[in-house]
Amino acid sequence: MSQLQPYVDCKVSVVMNDGRLVVGILRGLDQTTNIIMQSCQERIFSEDEAVEVVDLGLYMIRGDNIAIIGLVDEVVDAALDLDSLRGEPLQP
Amino acid sequence: MLPLSLLNAAVGFPILVELKNGETYNGHLEKCDNFMNISLREVIQTASDGDRFWRLPETYVLDKVKEDMLKNRNMGNRGGRGGRGRGGNVGGRGGGHTGGSQTGGGRGRGRGGNKPSLHKDKSSSTMANKKDFLDELRRQLKQRTQQQ
Numbered sequence: 287m288s289q290l291q292p293y294v295d296c297k298v299s300v301v302m303n304d305g306r307l308v309v310g311i312l313r314g315l316d317q318t319t320n321i322i323m324q325s326c327q328e329r330i331f332s333e334d335e336a337v338e339v340v341d342l343g344l345y346m347i348r349g350d351n352i353a354i355i356g357l358v359d360e361v362v363d364a365a366l367d368l369d370s371l372r373g374e375p376l377q378p
Numbered sequence: 379m380l381p382l383s384l385l386n387a388a389v390g391f392p393i394l395v396e397l398k399n400g401e402t403y404n405g406h407l408e409k410c411d412n413f414m415n416i417s418l419r420e421v422i423q424t425a426s427d428g429d430r431f432w433r434l435p436e437t438y439v440l441d442k443v444k445e446d447m448l449k450n451r452n453m454g455n456r457g458g459r460g461g462r463g464r465g466g467n468v469g470g471r472g473g474g475h476t477g478g479s480q481t482g483g484g485r486g487r488g489r490g491g492n493k494p495s496l497h498k499d500k501s502s503s504t505m506a507n508k509k510d511f512l513d514e515l516r517r518q519l520k521q522r523t524q525q526q
Contacts, residue, residue, distance in 0.1 A: 314379035316381050321381065322379060322381050322384050346381050
């Protein structure tokens with residue numbers, strides 16, 4: 287758990303067990319990797335349309351449903367042109 | 379900040395709870411505990427395919443997926459919705475479907491069991507949850523009968 291301490295207050299990208307990708311600022315976490323994220327955005331990819339971004343606000347996600355937590359490089363993320371990104375959505 | 383402390387701080391606020399089977403519950407958080415069991419009031423349940431049900435009685439939830447704090451954003455909307463009025467209409471369905479809070483003991487347990495959200499890899503912590511959950515319900519039931 288302490289391995290995620292450095293990520294607190296940073297922008298993180300969370301992949302969930304059902305294949306959803308959520309990006310937000312990590313505010314808190316605990317022993318079972320439940321996390322609190324602020325200003326969440328869910329990014330939905332598809333092969334035909336532009337990336338769909340859904341604003342979610344303050345979220346608490348339970349640890350059993352988290353597959354990956356990754357630190358987001360803000361520079362690279364800002365440079366992403368979401369309109370032109372295409373991709374196949376992740377499977378559960 | 380710890381997720382559990384955030385949850386405790388959210389008592390009284392409207393929240394959205396999404397379960398592992400995709401159902402979402404919108405309601406005011408009444409209580410929560412250290413196992414993250416939660417109790418909601420004025421709940422609107424939405425199935426994963428978007429059909430809606432109304433539920434007026436208290437709802438007990440075990441093993442949630444994630445919670446979204448709607449908080450200030452939705453305070454105004456909730457007031458205007460008049461969910462309570464409509465909740466009364468479907469009380470029958472609600473009662474049949476979920477089992478009201480008053481007889482929370484057996485029904486609550488039943489709710490937990492019905493959901494596919496009680497996941498394939500049921501950890502030992504879930505069993506601990508259930509035992510304590512039952513104890514808690516028995517205690518509450520005792521309190522309520524004493525009050526009556």
